[in-house]
Amino acid sequence: xxxxxxxxxxxxxxxxxxxxxxxxxxxxxxxxxxxxxxxxxxxxxxxxxxxxxxxxxxxxxxxxxxxxxxxxxxxxxxxxxxxxxxxxxxxxxxxxxxxxxxxxxxxxxxxxxxxxxxxxxxxxxxxxxxxxxxxxxxxxxxxxxxxxxxxxxxxxxxxxxxxxxxxxxxxxxxxxxxxxxxxxxxxxxxxxxxxxxxxxxxxxxxxxxxxxxxxxxxxxxxxxxxxxxxxxxxxxxxxxxxxxxxxxxxxxxxxxxxxxxxxxxxxxxxxxxxxxxxxxxxxxxxxxxxx
Amino acid sequence: xxxxxxxxxxxxxxxxxxxxxxxxxxxxxxxxxxxxxxxxxxxxxxxxxxxxxxxxxxxxxxxxxxxxxxxxxxxxxxxxxxxxxxxxxxxxxxxxxxxxxxxxxxxxxxxxxxxxxxxxxxxxxxxxxxxxxxxxxxxxxxxxxxxxxxxxxxxxxxxxxxxxxxxxxxxxxxxxxxxxxxxxxxxxxxxxxxxxxxxxxxxxxxxxxxxxxxxxxxxxxxxxxxxxxxxxxxxxxxxxxxxxxxxxxxxxxxxxxxxxxxxxxxxxxxxxxxxxxxxxxxxxxxxxxxxxxxx
Numbered sequence: 001x002x003x004x005x006x007x008x009x010x011x012x013x014x015x016x017x018x019x020x021x022x023x024x025x026x027x028x029x030x031x032x033x034x035x036x037x038x039x040x041x042x043x044x045x046x047x048x049x050x051x052x053x054x055x056x057x058x059x060x061x062x063x064x065x066x067x068x069x070x071x072x073x074x075x076x077x078x079x080x081x082x083x084x085x086x087x088x089x090x091x092x093x094x095x096x097x098x099x100x101x102x103x104x105x106x107x108x109x110x111x112x113x114x115x116x117x118x119x120x121x122x123x124x125x126x127x128x129x130x131x132x133x134x135x136x137x138x139x140x141x142x143x144x145x146x147x148x149x150x151x152x153x154x155x156x157x158x159x160x161x162x163x164x165x166x167x168x169x170x171x172x173x174x175x176x177x178x179x180x181x182x183x184x185x186x187x188x189x190x191x192x193x194x195x196x197x198x199x200x201x202x203x204x205x206x207x208x209x210x211x212x213x214x215x216x217x218x219x220x221x222x223x224x225x226x227x228x229x230x231x232x233x234x235x236x237x238x239x240x241x242x243x244x245x246x247x248x249x250x251x252x253x254x255x256x257x258x259x260x261x262x263x264x265x266x267x268x269x270x271x272x273x274x275x276x277x278x279x280x281x282x283x284x285x286x287x288x289x290x291x
Numbered sequence: 292x293x294x295x296x297x298x299x300x301x302x303x304x305x306x307x308x309x310x311x312x313x314x315x316x317x318x319x320x321x322x323x324x325x326x327x328x329x330x331x332x333x334x335x336x337x338x339x340x341x342x343x344x345x346x347x348x349x350x351x352x353x354x355x356x357x358x359x360x361x362x363x364x365x366x367x368x369x370x371x372x373x374x375x376x377x378x379x380x381x382x383x384x385x386x387x388x389x390x391x392x393x394x395x396x397x398x399x400x401x402x403x404x405x406x407x408x409x410x411x412x413x414x415x416x417x418x419x420x421x422x423x424x425x426x427x428x429x430x431x432x433x434x435x436x437x438x439x440x441x442x443x444x445x446x447x448x449x450x451x452x453x454x455x456x457x458x459x460x461x462x463x464x465x466x467x468x469x470x471x472x473x474x475x476x477x478x479x480x481x482x483x484x485x486x487x488x489x490x491x492x493x494x495x496x497x498x499x500x501x502x503x504x505x506x507x508x509x510x511x512x513x514x515x516x517x518x519x520x521x522x523x524x525x526x527x528x529x530x531x532x533x534x535x536x537x538x539x540x541x542x543x544x545x546x547x548x549x550x551x552x553x554x555x556x557x558x559x560x561x562x563x564x565x566x567x568x569x570x571x572x573x574x575x576x577x578x579x580x581x582x583x584x585x586x
Contacts, residue, residue: 174473176448201346229558
């Protein structure tokens with residue numbers, strides 16, 4: 001199974017729209033949404049039944065027993081994450097700031113602190129004739145890298161990896177831990193770039209991060225006609241960096257219409273869909289997969 | 292999803308009041324930087340703070356002059372091998388599995404170390420000391436009368452949170468416009484911690500609606516008053532408008548999609564400095580923020 005990860009650096013370039021179209025064109029039966037902070041793929045890759053859901057335990061969080069707390073303040077002075085707040089004559093933990101390090105438990109002279117499992121999100125697994133793994137991180141939480149790893153594990157343990165087909169992973173924006181966790185073990189990364197000064201700056205940073213992984217980097221330009229000048233700059237960058245340039249997609253109002261009706265653009269006949277199909281064909285050549 | 296908007300406290304803003312306006316979105320690419328940069332440009336002596344430290348963009352438009360740079364470091368543990376007795380208390384303590392004994396020497400997995408200092412505390416032989424590791428920089432400069440403060444995370448680092456915490460020390464005495472990262476995870480929470488008001492920038496697609504709900508939940512849980520800007524509006528039936536009505540969220544304004552503005556944005560131009568109609572839009576937004584907000 002060849003694993004393709006769709007990334008961008010910049011948010012809003014069209015990762016989910018492109019990923020969903022690739023899934024349709026390749027008739028992929030294995031896909032995942034690793035944008036655990038703001039997952040969207042499930043909105044356009046329709047499944048009939050409800051998924052199997054499981055709680056995701058992120059890390060531990062500290063809990064202070066108010067009956068044992070003597071308000072000595074030793075925990076607060078040792079907490080590096082500003083996670084201990086005074087509440088009248090007791091200290092309480094700020095669950096958003098607490099990183100679960102256990103230092104407060106270590107230093108508390110009264111044994112008032114315990115470390116408890118924190119449910120930081122939920123994983124969802126859709127298994128019909130296709131397998132789709134996704135998740136949602138609880139608001140304000142860290143642990144996104146760990147949850148991404150769980151999403152990938154749920155996908156790959158439920159499919160036949162020996163089949164010569166495509167697994168498509170919709171990634172997240174940025175370059176931090178969820179992107180890093182998504183990128184390991186991937187065969188090909190497709191960067192969906194936006195032809196703008198912001199888009200180029202962000203693209204350069206994600207390319208830099210990907211160089212640290214043993215993954216073939218390819219790129220396509222979405223909404224290419226918004227700026228031909230910036231589009232040409234991106235093409236030149238790809239040549240310079242030995243990145244496979246797979247093609248460009250025009251700005252197309254049909255995309256928003258399709259997305260808003262919960263459909264993949266692969267199900268419509270529009271300029272953007274035709275352009276993504278060409279990109280998919282070039283990707284197939286590189287990977288050598290079958291439908 | 293059921294949750295009720297918290298009481299929105301009243302506040303009055305003038306140009307001399309310190310007020311922190313955070314601009315966030317949930318979904319990426321809705322126009323946070325577009326709104327933040329242009330809002331900062333219409334407010335005299337404002338401070339623009341870029342908390343999207345993984346992919347900072349504001350400086351590409353504002354092109355700040357006289358830029359100073361400061362490193363942002365985290366303290367990570369190091370072991371003095373001569374003092375280490377191999378007791379492994381540090382390894383046993385670490386909740387993140389960031390320490391291991393390799394060939395009888397303590398080894399640190401930098402990527403998962405949170406820098407909590409716990410291993411240093413448990414070590415009976417005082418073999419652990421701490422060293423500053425750079426994780427990014429903060430750059431400060433000026434664009435006309437706007438102070439531009441950008442946090443930039445080093446590529447390869449896992450989390451921008453330490454840089455965002457440092458950025459919160461750079462808030463000025465007047466109007467601070469905080470350009471937030473996308474999503475609703477820990478980096479966003481850190482960026483809106485000191486916000487007095489949150490502007491949520493939404494786009495008129497179901498992706499936008501879906502991600503909006505998540506970030507709205509975060510904002511209300513933290514007790515922040517907020518309002519919505521619908522960007523790239525195309526005058527079609529807009530799921531976001533119905534949502535604002537349903538949850539009684541103030542809809543500050545709709546900004547219509549314009550190809551010429553999109554193109555100029557793509558080239559790195561500040562739209563309110565190029566198009567007088569856009570300047571008027573942002574003057575109007577600022578006037579809205581200046582008036583009292585009540586629930």
